[in-house]
Amino acid sequence: MPADRYHHGNLHTALLEAGLNAARAGGPAALQLRDLAAASGVSPSAVYRHFPDMAHLSAEVSRSAREALARAMLAAAAKVAEEPGDIGIGAIRRLHAIGRAYIEFALREPQLFDTAFMSAGAPPSCADDPSAWDVLIGALDDLVANGELHPSRRHDAPLIAWSAVHGLSGVLVRAMLPPSYQSEEAIIATLAGVREALRVRHPPELVVRGVT
Amino acid sequence: MPADRYHHGNLHTALLEAGLNAARAGGPAALQLRDLAAASGVSPSAVYRHFPDMAHLSAEVSRSAREALARAMLAAAAKVAEEPGDIGIGAIRRLHAIGRAYIEFALREPQLFDTAFMSAGAPPSCADDPSAWDVLIGALDDLVANGELHPSRRHDAPLIAWSAVHGLSGVLVRAMLPPSYQSEEAIIATLAGVREALRVRHPPELVVRGVT
DNA sequence: TGTACATCAGTGAACGCGCGTTCACTGATGTAC
């Protein structure tokens, strides 16, 4: 679409994309109506044709950020699905992959990660699609279906996995760890800890040396 | 100190306390220079006698919030220390208690919890005292000393425990869980998950029924 | 097929607010002599 038309044509989407770009660079604080309007080549008041107010626009940008996170997880899982090997271990590797993708998304886009989980002033207009939580649930159901996760642990499993992975992401993003801890070893240790808590097997390539 | 004196006498401390109160009610966004000055019975410009700018004052309030969290953990550990019983199980119960205290602090004071870990525009003037991280380290060293935590797991243990507990706190505060999950069972499951990952014994009163 | 008109998506200027910060000042305190 040419940018010099009086009618933008796709302003709703353009504002969301401008919001994602701004959030990527400056986090939730960078979501400002006038900036997003300018980035979309439009005057501030035009925004009100598409969103009731800034709080609702922010909430939609936040949802977009969460969906981007979920898509990163899905992409990582799809990549693993192509690998050869035992089907049960494959399911475990996918759980590992989505956890790692979550944490790496947070490290790669810390401001966007903050935006994804900011406290918004308005509810999102619809549910996340895709949803990171649902991706996790799918991976865990896969584990149960392949006999790799005991059904009695199925209920608490998403809670434990989500808390650990989301928690480590926040910790790494905010640099809350003493400098003696490296990100990479922290990721490996946390994901191994999740498997321990879930009593899920460790894939051979992920067995940590020297730990009983 | 009487409030009607020209010289306040303790404005530095008063501003920090006003900051804690404001943060308790409204989170990081409620930390505003004019409000804190007014709550301390002083004009806005008086603040600059005690802090170079608002970012530094905010950072100190954030540190105070983290210290309040750490004190809640210490208090919970001290309570457990008085209980009778096996010394090893006692150390495990203290780890459980500080984890629970952390999460319950977040639930009791969600806005203060947000303030504790907000991204500040200035570094704190000094290290946290007490420090939640150090409380955790102390509890883990205690476990090793009593033979309840294998030394090979000591290095990753704080990472795993902190990620899980901090992560669950954030998840509960932001109400990110489906409504089918209750806070109390989520706390129990997460802390049990930490013990599993650390291969630490479960105290008898905390063994979850029906889970193999 | 052309024309009138309702509808929709923009403009642009302005508003009001509340924020952190500044500046010249003044009242209180305490110390030297």
Add this chain to the structure above:
DNA sequence: TGTACATCAGTGAACGCGCGTTCACTGATGTAC
């Protein structure tokens, strides 16, 4: 022991900024006849 004076901790008015939002408007679009 009283007095002069330097120092310190406040005042209060004002500033400039940038934010979201409003309002009367106008240009473009598409449909009815």
